[in-house]
Amino acid sequence: ISPIPHPISFAEEHKCLNSELWHACAGPLVSLPAVGSRVVYFPQGHSEQVAASTNKEIESQIPNYPNLPPQLICQLHNVTMHADAETDEVYAQMTLQPLNPQELKDPYLPAELGTANKQPTNYFCKTLTASDTSTHGGFSVPRRAAEKVFPPLDFTMQPPAQELFAKDLHGNEWKFRHIFRGQPKRHLLTTGWSVFVSAKRLVAGDSVLFIWNDNNQLLLGIRRATRPQTVMPSSVLSSDSMHIGLLAAAAHAASTNSRFTIFYNPRASPCEFVIPLAKYVKAVYHTRISVGMRFRMLFETEESSVRRYMGTITGISDLDAVRWPNSHWRSVKVGWDESTAGERQPRVSLWEIEPLTTFPMYPTPFPLRLKRPWPTGLPSLHGR
Amino acid sequence: ISPIPHPISFAEEHKCLNSELWHACAGPLVSLPAVGSRVVYFPQGHSEQVAASTNKEIESQIPNYPNLPPQLICQLHNVTMHADAETDEVYAQMTLQPLNPQELKDPYLPAELGTANKQPTNYFCKTLTASDTSTHGGFSVPRRAAEKVFPPLDFTMQPPAQELFAKDLHGNEWKFRHIFRGQPKRHLLTTGWSVFVSAKRLVAGDSVLFIWNDNNQLLLGIRRATRPQTVMPSSVLSSDSMHIGLLAAAAHAASTNSRFTIFYNPRASPCEFVIPLAKYVKAVYHTRISVGMRFRMLFETEESSVRRYMGTITGISDLDAVRWPNSHWRSVKVGWDESTAGERQPRVSLWEIEPLTTFPMYPTPFPLRLKRPWPTGLPSLHGR
């Protein structure tokens, strides 16, 4: 009776999500630090995510937390991947524990640099057209994509066709009729497609992605187009209280060295605010930058791949000198080479960019292993 | 192309909701304190609402806020009524300002007792049947309801029919064909009804309510059945941080006597946690209760009206003696007369109940005006 049809099966609660699919939906630039490693947590960046999610600027009503430093070095105890039940939006839950001064002295392991997010190899991602989402027809599968990730059709049949079963992030299975027909011949998903489109409420501009994994399973994810004004205010807690909550939770955890929990929404947050400690140390203490220096930075393309944009450093200063002095968060002011630069942020963090030195870097066998632990005590900009 | 049809018109952002409709959707027992009046805010009750909304128990990880008393006497600066854009769930936003000791000495006005929530007179509320929500047909309008709240039909037509336009909480207008036909004759809503059902995602068990207001407008609201497990965890902020946020926001406001903002969800919260000061004072300081005493208490029926249930006081103690000592929040343990008592809470607050004295109360012209302001300083249970 419900207008939204039910998929074939339901995953049990708290089931671990498929990691490949989660990363594919999150995008090629998103990586999660390894469990057990040490990370740097930026309350300021977390605050930006909450502001983006609640669609509200940060008010000056927020009390100060003098004991909360702008960056908190933590042990990452737990990372779990999730997807919103309503929207399939991917997010991660992390349990962090601030380290005490004694623990800060421990040398860290090279593995803590974090493993790169390996995107699955056998997958494709297509942005839906008006025809794909209309009720008038099915889904047109790009030829190379179908040949690469779908099981081969039996071409002795006329027309060649098969049934595909694909699992989404929640473990629900969807059934599609895959047929190769038309003049000229093309791959199509027909029966079952419209049910999926209406259940997920997909519209033209959204993307779907199919993965053929090593277990010969077909996985199915969605990535919604970034629609303006898509977020709405929560009716649970005021955005002010949310801001206070994240700051107070971090401050309390920092003062007692106890664990706290945060959510990271890769596609809602402007930036990662939990980064591997080694990445931070390398960028802040082992990289020389100056105004006028050229750099490169990775961005995600519309087709879910990456490309580099180039720019010039135009300044180095605190983003919020009053509330977060000596933070390294987005401390680098930049200008972009291309005229479409309006969409790229004017401030970035050190660890996001790749400075171009006039002396070419020769690759070495162990380029990232540091000789000794970084200096104890809180890092500060004055150290440079 | 969207599976969800658009209603005829959209209300502009931030438009003031229709108060009658909001109260009708909220239910007969929900009343909002008057703007400008003084109220008592219970962080403990607010906490219960957040726990209910995030579907998570309160953890012991939450830090203590020693400067946050269990009840905060505040000036109510602003109240706005809202409805969730996705679910039409009604909620209210309140701006509160804790009063300083000087302000606490001011005598209060009798009007601060709060005005009773006057439910609209010309309205009806019907719980939807399987037939009402099925795609097979329309909506069967109870005869008395149609005759009372719908404009009269022209019975010279065969069959008598008209078009109805009704506005929902967001100001969107919905169009229905209202017809009187069948054997035996009955009132039906046909064309337009299924669009409404699917747009609002109504299922059997949910209720719709129609109001014919003084401006001869037809208003239309919904009240969803209380489905278990309907709330889902937010992916914005951890529930722990939300709890900390509400407490820290209240504590900060209390220490600086500054304004703060809260949301009250009448249908999600177990109980009102912002109540008129006069109501609180009357219940706590001018009502004698003891163990064994009989009392009555109002509850909402399934048909959106009220009835009284009776019970006996079985104990008086703090609900959480560690975290909230000397709070009056749900300090009364009760037993209910009827065997269906499993659905009614075993603890209530003083101001929710109506103790039955053996000496009948004679009504007086000014029964609620106090002779003098209540004692300064924080109230405590020891005063009784």
Add this chain to the structure above:
DNA sequence: ATGTCGGCCTGTCGCCGACAA
């Protein structure tokens, strides 16, 4: 008085190749 059903009509869904970009 009103919930559910069978009958029946009709509008939309959805599968097909044509055609063009």
Add this chain to the structure above:
DNA sequence: TTGTCGGCGACAGGCCGACAT
């Protein structure tokens, strides 16, 4: 190679009174 369209068949949506509760 693939997005959109006209054609058209099938089926669910939806209006009707019958009938039972």
